[in-house]
Structure formats: structure tokens, C-alpha cells
Amino acid sequence: MTPASAIEARLRAALPARAVRETEPRYLEESRGRWTGRGGVVVAPGSTAEVAETVRICADAGVPVVPYGGGTGLVGGQVSDDLEPVILSLERMDRVRAVDPTENAMTVEAGVVLQAAQEAAEGVDRLFPLTIAAQGSARIGGVLATNAGGVNVLRYGNARDLCLGVEAVLPDGSVMHGLSPLRKNNTGYDLRHLLIGAEGTLGIITAATLKLLPRPARAGAAMMVVPSPDAALGLLNLARERIGEGVSAFELIGRQGLDFLAEHMPEVRLPVGRPDWSVLVDLGLGASGDPQAALEGLFEAGHAAGLVTDGAVAQSEAQRAEMWRVRESIPAANRKVGAVSSHDIAVPIAAIPRFIAEGPGRIAPIGDFRVNCFGHVGDGNLHWNVFPAEGRSRADHEGDRDAIKRAVHDLVHEMGGSVSAEHGVGRLKVGDLERYGDPARLAAMRAIKRALDPAGIMNPGAVLRRL
Missing domain, CATH: 3.30.70.2740 (Alpha-Beta Plaits)
Structure with a gap:
């Protein structure tokens, strides 16, 4: 493929001066240190039109494009170590375009940080429930490109389930306008779902219309000690039977993670000590619900059934936050080890x-x-x-x-x-993916890639081997 340096002059001539940037180390680093990207040209467009112009120039010259969001990905999707690409950063496209509590939807650009999207929803007394450890730096475009999950998938689903529509620049530089809040739209192929999870290999998501939900009026949490993972599943089923959709998260925690916390992050308080297995149960209920009573009832029923041996129910929002701090600190302790x-x-x-x-x-x-x-x-x-x-x-x-x-x-x-x-x-x-994937599914994926990106310029080497 043609190296990005061959078209730098064209990019500088076509785009505003601040859109073409120096290739700083942060654009070339992967969070686990497995890859170091090659320096090319960094383009940080300020609008969808500038993204489209960038992609058109790259398509015309056969130059690879690697999209860059918050740089938090853990599988190397944001770096290329064997090509000199145009690194297309969405960081300047960080506007919340609209928030509509009546429609229960908001439209944000791909460079909006996930936490900022959550705060925009909170500003109109709504909830955008996608919650991941990197929400303070991950951007909406990357969250959708990887179909991120997080702790609330049990109740609210993955990123795919929370997206109503997308605007995207396709590999030829054309713009797909799909920012609709419609819940029902059976007008042919749903290209939104094709782009979500494609990791920038079929196009660049530039904006999205996201689903908002009512904020739970009352929330609560508990950490419960279980004798085994099998008992944890029994407790999950019991929680669903008793509390239904009010169960927002149900997290399993093994002792080794708590041992790492005790050794490397002793400031993190462990509410139930260091049992072999425990679960963190989080509830979000309506105004008439009582999460503390629901969790105490769950503990009693679980104990009677032999599914719970010990536990602690949060008595305040501060105690709930302490419990979540345990879960959210485990990856940090892992990195220290x-x-x-x-x-x-x-x-x-x-x-x-x-x-x-x-x-x-x-x-x-x-x-x-x-x-x-x-x-x-x-x-x-x-x-x-x-x-x-x-x-x-x-x-x-x-x-x-x-x-x-x-x-x-x-x-x-x-x-x-x-x-x-x-x-x-x-x-x-x-x-x-090649070793374990279904052959027919892989063949279909390759056919879609060839059809939409015949030159193979969109994030080449990610998801599928280069064409």
C-alpha cells in the first residue's frame, strides 16, 4: 500500500491547518505494550465533511486509514505495526449535538468521551447505562466500533443494543446519514449493525443516536459470599425471580483478585474480607422500590437455600461506591502484578x-x-x-x-x-477468529469487506487478514 507520507501535502491542502498533526507517541502506543504503531500522518478532523474528504483522498491514493478513538482498546485495533497509515483521530469531533428526553435519545459525535455522554444524559434526568472501566477516556466511536459491553449488559445490553442510528463515512468517502431515533425501521439491510463491532474495517462512525432510559429512582448494592461459582448462578436465578429487571449487575469475584488488591492496593476496603468466591449485586429500582430491603431479602433466601454464607448490604450510597471500588480496582491491581x-x-x-x-x-x-x-x-x-x-x-x-x-x-x-x-x-x-470461527460466517465477512472496501484501506489487518 502507498505510505501516508505520499499524500501529506494533499491532506494539508484540503484540510484546515489544525486538522493535520504531528505523529505523537500516544497515537502509536497500545495499552498493553504488545504493539508499537508506525508513524504516518495524524489527521484529526473537526467535522464529518473533513472525515469524508480525508477518506476520499486516502481511497484515491490507496493509503491505509487506521481510526483512533480514546486509544483504550486491548486487542491492537488502533495501531498498525507494519504499514504507514493515516491515523484518523476523532478527538476533535466531541460535540453533543442533541439530547431529547421526550424521545429518550441523544445524538453525539464519535469523539465524545463515554463519561461525557453519561453526564449529558444525566443533565436531562435520563440514563445512558453503558459503563466500562475506561469510560473516562474511551470515546463513543470506539465503544461502538468494538461493541463494548461492561458491567450493565445483564440489564441493558451491549453498545449495539443502545444505539438507534449512526452517521458514518464509508470507504469511498461517501457519507451514510442514519441518525434516526426510530425504534422501528424495516427498510432493508440494517447497516448500523454492520458497522457496530466492525472496528473501523468497513467505515468510520462519525456520530450516533443513542438510546436513553429513565434513571432508577433508588439504587443499592451488596457483596455476598458464595460457596462456589455454581452457587453464584443459583443466586443469580434467585435474584431474577425475586427482583426481576431491577438487577442491573451481577459480578463474580474470585479470591485471587482480592489477594492482589490486599497486596498492591491496600487502601481499597474489602467489605467481606477475602473469600474464595463472592458476588457484587447491584439494583436499580423505581420510586416505590426499596433496594436495601430487596437485597436483605435476597440474602436471607439465598442463605436458606445454601447459596450464600456471608455478606454485606450497602447502607448508603457511599458504601455502595466502596463495593464498586473493589470490583473496578481489580484490573488496576492486575496491572501491578x-x-x-x-x-x-x-x-x-x-x-x-x-x-x-x-x-x-x-x-x-x-x-x-x-x-x-x-x-x-x-x-x-x-x-x-x-x-x-x-x-x-x-x-x-x-x-x-x-x-x-x-x-x-x-x-x-x-x-x-x-x-x-x-x-x-x-x-x-x-x-x-480463523481457527475457531464458522467458515461460512468468515466467508461472508470477507465478501462484505471486499464489497464495501475493495481497496482494503480501512484499518487493514484488524478483524480479518489484509485482502
């Missing part, structure tokens, strides 16, 4: 206990490891991260990463699961 191999996987909910039981045995022949298992048990998404044994470091196992990943992903596949639950495919899991 240094994982050998991290896995964002999903299995059928009923298979979770079996996966947790069999996983350590699959990697035991490779070496001696510690496993930190936690995640969104209500939707089958586990973060199953492998760490060196105490006294050893990640550097001691650099040669083991591929074997560990293969062993874990083989088990996931055997159970009918997915090797990418919510982080996407990027460049990290292209080989996994």
Missing part, C-alpha cells in the same frame, strides 16, 4: 462453573501459574487472567503466552463460547 496472558471470553452461563473448574488443569502442563477469575457472570463474560507464580515475574514466561492462550481458547471453543466477549478482535485475535 503483570499478567502472562489475559483472556476476555464468554461461555454459556450454565457452563461457567465447569469452565472455571477445568481451566487451571488446561494450563498446568505449561507451568505454575496463579489465575484471577472475575467478570460479568450474568452474561457469561469472564476475565480469566493468568499470572506468574509468587516469586516469579511475567518476563519468566514470555515464551508461554501463546500456549496458554491456545489452551484457554480451545476450552472456550469446546464449550460453545467466544474467544472475544467484549473487547473485539483487533489484530490480537485475527488468528483465533
Whole structure:
């Protein structure tokens, strides 16, 4: 492919001066340090028209385009280490275009930070419920491009479920105008859903109309100790039977994560100590609901059924925040330890206990490891991260990463699961998609890529191997 430097003069002539930027290190770095991108030209358009002009110039010259949002992706979708692309950053497109509480929708540009979108919804007494650890830096375009999940998928769904329409620049530079708040629109192929989760390989999402919901009038949380992952599933079913759609999140936490917190982040208070297994249950109820009473009733029923052995119900919003701090600090503690191999996987909910039981045995022949298992048990998404044994470091196992990943992903596949639950495919899991993906589905994906992007310029090497 033609390198980006070959068209820099054309880009500078066609775009405002501040739209073409120096290639700073932040545009070339991947958060886990697995890839370092090659320097090309950074373009930060200020409008959809400028995005379209950039893509038209790149398409005409056969120059690759790599979209860049908040740079928080964990699968290498935002960097290219073997091409010199135009890095198309959406950071300047950060306007909230409209918020309509009557329609329960808001339209935001792709560069709006997720937390800012949440705050815009809150400003009209509505909820945009997508919640992820990187919400202070992740941008809406990247959230949609990867179909991000987070802790509230159990109740509200993934990013895909919260998007009513998109505006996007397609690989030839044409603009698809799809910013509609309609809930019903059966006028042919739904290209919105094709672009969501495509990681910028079929076009650049420039704006989106997002679904808003009523804010729960009353919220509550509890941490409950369970004797096993199987008991956690039993408690989830009991919670749904008793509380219904009021269950917003149901998070499984293993002891290893709490041990890491105690060692590396002792300032984080652990409400129930360090049990082998616990769950964080979060509720959002209407004005007539009483989350504290509902959680206390759940504890009593769970204890009577042998599903809960201990627990703590938050008595205030401050205590609820403390409980969530435990869950949200686990990834930070993980980084302080240094994982050998991290896995964002999903299995059928009923298979979770079996996966947790069999996983350590699959990697035991490779070496001696510690496993930190936690995640969104209500939707089958586990973060199953492998760490060196105490006294050893990640550097001691650099040669083991591929074997560990293969062993874990083989088990996931055997159970009918997915090797990418919510982080996407990027460049990290292209080989996994080929190994475990359905051949007919992969053929259809390649055909769609060829049809929409025949020159293969849109984020080449992400999701699918380059054409």
C-alpha cells in the first residue's frame, strides 16, 4: 500500500491547518505494550465533511486509514505495526449535538468521551447505562466500533443494543446519514449493525443516536459470599425471580483478585474480607422500590437455600461506591502484578462453573501459574487472567503466552463460547477468529469487506487478514 507520507501535502491542502498533526507517541502506543504503531500522518478532523474528504483522498491514493478513538482498546485495533497509515483521530469531533428526553435519545459525535455522554444524559434526568472501566477516556466511536459491553449488559445490553442510528463515512468517502431515533425501521439491510463491532474495517462512525432510559429512582448494592461459582448462578436465578429487571449487575469475584488488591492496593476496603468466591449485586429500582430491603431479602433466601454464607448490604450510597471500588480496582491491581496472558471470553452461563473448574488443569502442563477469575457472570463474560507464580515475574514466561492462550481458547471453543466477549478482535485475535470461527460466517465477512472496501484501506489487518 502507498505510505501516508505520499499524500501529506494533499491532506494539508484540503484540510484546515489544525486538522493535520504531528505523529505523537500516544497515537502509536497500545495499552498493553504488545504493539508499537508506525508513524504516518495524524489527521484529526473537526467535522464529518473533513472525515469524508480525508477518506476520499486516502481511497484515491490507496493509503491505509487506521481510526483512533480514546486509544483504550486491548486487542491492537488502533495501531498498525507494519504499514504507514493515516491515523484518523476523532478527538476533535466531541460535540453533543442533541439530547431529547421526550424521545429518550441523544445524538453525539464519535469523539465524545463515554463519561461525557453519561453526564449529558444525566443533565436531562435520563440514563445512558453503558459503563466500562475506561469510560473516562474511551470515546463513543470506539465503544461502538468494538461493541463494548461492561458491567450493565445483564440489564441493558451491549453498545449495539443502545444505539438507534449512526452517521458514518464509508470507504469511498461517501457519507451514510442514519441518525434516526426510530425504534422501528424495516427498510432493508440494517447497516448500523454492520458497522457496530466492525472496528473501523468497513467505515468510520462519525456520530450516533443513542438510546436513553429513565434513571432508577433508588439504587443499592451488596457483596455476598458464595460457596462456589455454581452457587453464584443459583443466586443469580434467585435474584431474577425475586427482583426481576431491577438487577442491573451481577459480578463474580474470585479470591485471587482480592489477594492482589490486599497486596498492591491496600487502601481499597474489602467489605467481606477475602473469600474464595463472592458476588457484587447491584439494583436499580423505581420510586416505590426499596433496594436495601430487596437485597436483605435476597440474602436471607439465598442463605436458606445454601447459596450464600456471608455478606454485606450497602447502607448508603457511599458504601455502595466502596463495593464498586473493589470490583473496578481489580484490573488496576492486575496491572501491578503483570499478567502472562489475559483472556476476555464468554461461555454459556450454565457452563461457567465447569469452565472455571477445568481451566487451571488446561494450563498446568505449561507451568505454575496463579489465575484471577472475575467478570460479568450474568452474561457469561469472564476475565480469566493468568499470572506468574509468587516469586516469579511475567518476563519468566514470555515464551508461554501463546500456549496458554491456545489452551484457554480451545476450552472456550469446546464449550460453545467466544474467544472475544467484549473487547473485539483487533489484530490480537485475527488468528483465533480463523481457527475457531464458522467458515461460512468468515466467508461472508470477507465478501462484505471486499464489497464495501475493495481497496482494503480501512484499518487493514484488524478483524480479518489484509485482502
